Amino acid sequence: MTVINGYEQSDRNEKLDILNLPSLEARAKKIIPQGGFGYIVGGAEDDWTLQQNTKAFTHAQIVPKALSNIENPDLSTNVFGIDLKTPVMMAPAAAQGLSHSLGEKATAQGVAAVGALMSQSTYSSTSIADTQAAAPDAPQFFQLYMSKDWDFNNALLDEAMKAGVKGIILTVDATVDGYREQDIINNFQFPIPMANLERFAAGDGKGKGIGEIYAAAAQKISEDDVRRIAEYTKLPVIVKGIESPEDAMRAIGAGAAGIYVSNHGGRELNGGPAAFDTLSAIAKAVNHQVPIIFDSGVRRGSHVFKALASGADLVAFARPVLYGLALGGALGVQSVFEQIDHELEIVMQLAGTKDIEAVKHAPLTHFHYEN
Template sequence: MMTIVNGYEQSDREEHINVLNLESLEARAEKIIPKGGFGYISGGSEDNWTLAQNRKAFTHKQVYPRALANIDQPDLSANVFGLDLKTPVMMPPLAAQGLAHAKGEMDTAKAFAAEGALMAQSTYSSASIADTAAAGNGAPQFFQLYMSKDWKFNEAVIDEAKKAGVKGIILTVDATVDGYREADIINHFQFPIPMANLEKFSQGAGKGQGIAEIYAAAAQKISADDVRRIAEYSDLPVIVKGIQTPEDAELAIGAGASGIYVSNHGGRQLNGGPGSFDTLSAIAQAVNGRVPVIFDSGVRRGSDVFKALAAGADLVAIGRPFVYALALGGALGVQDALQEINHEFATIMQLAGTKTIADVKKAKLADFNY
């Protein structure tokens, strides 16, 4: 059940999987994904301290049970950025999903479309913008831009994304250089599979290149002026990803950002920073409802989704576990994983006395020191 490309073994499984919980998928996927690819997907930067803090941060707040709320059958539907979604859980723009599965982003897009959830695709996808969009069969998608030093490249991929019908541009601003990822160094990791968008738009195919070489073509300086320029050129909502302080949120909104994406890149960039959830509340308070807030980094349980929404997020993204599910079962596996996290989240909503996402966003979180 493998496809071999340039000597790299890609899973081509297409089957339902049993999902006890999202965290349980990692160990199972490690048995399938080749060592170099798994290290790239799973690893953080330096000694993984911030990666670990992303999980620990969720223990800093607790959900109050509400027993007399007189509700049943919680409604997970959400309308964000004018999009009607069946769940606030979304797929972040996680790169190079071909490392996990032969169909990569196309199968992920297919699964998220089937569940009425939002998919974001990366500049560094294994599949092209057009192919990933087509796999979603008209379901809403965002396109994430790693801004290049070459403005013609930026224009080309934005043009392609607009042609494919994406609903927004996610501008990643926290990756002007690559984090010091020791797993990739230990594994001597080089991308074995071409990155379709780089290949098409003459930025180097990604095959045989290391992380540092890929990032060398990326813009090393990004300012509020770049947010404004991309918003004006694309004429699409621009969501600024990698925000970890209220000050940067203010700069982004002032430059015309239509959304703020609170993320520390899953602990893959600046090691020694706080867990992303610990930064969310202050940023959401600064945004004060002016634009939607997306959150990711460390989300693994339904209670994490609940806490993120209650702390000010409008959408909650989960990355690595869905890629592990992709390796284990393709599109069907991703669907199973998404259904499981939605089930957990709905259970927490019920027990917390919240009928709708609007109710969750009004819920007060406890702050006890254990």
């Protein structure tokens, strides 16, 4: 255990015995301090949208396919010109030092071990360079919370380009902080500095709540900002936080190289739709012009399958990874990805889909069960 400013960080590094990913939450709650756990687990207001994110996967059902003459399904894929061993990626998630003393460095190592794509947040506990150096041969994206200060934005983008990231994820659905009641109950303030803020901003985030940190972020984001970032970096810009076909088309029109369908894991606009319920319509509008990343509520291999069959090219998640990080460090992260990949392999076999391209063309039936 490492203690920073009175906050107890896990130092574990061990493979995990996992029944399923939802079961990790209760295990992680026992070792992550209350404030940090509340920040990770909590959504906006009464968590209605957060809860619907996972329940919405029941709205589509996978059609079993027998006599398909396949075995050992292949999970490998290529997206944004990047060869990956799995279509499951790490979603950008802030302040991973709340889960483990090595923070994003351990996450990057665990993600690299399974051949997946890592993305790191502006509000990471470790710097862009240090996170990349932890897994130097593995692909990473950098997620930008755009600041009002373009000197700050450019400094982060310069650092990301220098580190060799493969793309920029621009988050556009968090111009203000959602009303996060867990943080209010715990009077939560970040006990650990945020490395990128420490290096490039006036403050390091320590001792502040997420609302105070968001106050320095841009409250106005437009198509011009997408163009500006794409022109400045010459990297693919993936616009994150899209939940309507109209916004997807606006982003593509502004030069987005990818669409990221997400409602921020239910942490921003409570009362909005489950992200999965918006995916098919967005994919239909995008019509393969650019790749689509999907997250929010993913907990099972069957969820990954349904998202891919509904139009996603990559499927991301974060909370279960952060629980695995706390419970087992880099090896725990690896265990989480191996579990969801194992479940996906089983579903692919039973659905008669030999590879990810076949999953994307797999039929789903749709029926809304009472939740």
